[in-house]
Amino acid sequence: MGLGFMRTNRPVLAIARGLALALGSLTGGLALRVMPMAETNSILYLNPLFVLFLAQPLLGEKVKWYGWVATAIGFAGLLFIVRPGSNLSTIGIFYSFLCLITAAIYPLLSRLLSRSESTQTLMFYVAITGTVYYFVQLPWTTPSSLPTWFDLAMMGALGVVSFCGHSLFTLAYARAPVTLLAPFTYVHIAWATLLGWLVFNQIPDGTTFVGIVLIAVAGVGNAVMNHRTEKATRQVMMTT
Numbered sequence: 001m002g003l004g005f006m007r008t009n010r011p012v013l014a015i016a017r018g019l020a021l022a023l024g025s026l027t028g029g030l031a032l033r034v035m036p037m038a039e040t041n042s043i044l045y046l047n048p049l050f051v052l053f054l055a056q057p058l059l060g061e062k063v064k065w066y067g068w069v070a071t072a073i074g075f076a077g078l079l080f081i082v083r084p085g086s087n088l089s090t091i092g093i094f095y096s097f098l099c100l101i102t103a104a105i106y107p108l109l110s111r112l113l114s115r116s117e118s119t120q121t122l123m124f125y126v127a128i129t130g131t132v133y134y135f136v137q138l139p140w141t142t143p144s145s146l147p148t149w150f151d152l153a154m155m156g157a158l159g160v161v162s163f164c165g166h167s168l169f170t171l172a173y174a175r176a177p178v179t180l181l182a183p184f185t186y187v188h189i190a191w192a193t194l195l196g197w198l199v200f201n202q203i204p205d206g207t208t209f210v211g212i213v214l215i216a217v218a219g220v221g222n223a224v225m226n227h228r229t230e231k232a233t234r235q236v237m238m239t240t
Helices: 002-006 011-034 037-044 047-059 065-081 090-113 119-135 149-175 178-200 206-239
Strands: none
Touching: 011 037, 011 090, 011 119, 037 065, 037 090, 037 178, 037 206, 047 090, 065 206, 090 149, 119 149, 178 206
8 A cells, every 4th residue: 555554534533543542541551450350341341332322323323122221231230340339449440431431432433434444544543643642641651660671572462462453353343333243342351350360369259240240141142132133134135
């Protein structure tokens, strides 16, 4: 593409998409500082249900009845997690909700922009927006000591994994509707719970675990129903 990958038909939305991811990364990291992995990720992964809620008015993609049921079940699961007496950090919950909002904006803009922009262009604007956003904060956030070589290696690995993940993410949203893809991210909850236990010895209590399961069930159930509906629709179209 030469330098053509830098050209976009909708620069404001492309920058807004990059800013949403940058803010989501920041608030998600701040939440994880004071919250266990399982609980934090469960709140963040209400994102697919939040996306379902916004997909119809913003993208014109119709949400089926089971999408609304899944949203209600997911919200019930959230109440189990952030209930009074859960001993979760209030500021951590606040950061988690900020991350939830920005994380919902990101896939919606991905879907909207994928109709007119290339994957390379969208990835470029994500990278440049995040770079500028964090660069201007350096004078006020520079740590007292420089990162070690191990820290730098971990940061580099995170960059590589993130680049691969977001590239695949963008390609997926260019080929399928938000309502179909969003629920599949719920597998992250299982990994977050398992790794939180294995690496940090963070084990959710019984009530919190019920909430986590409700959120996961809501997402998986919606994905299964979406698959069946799409399959039935294709069969009807083929017969007619």
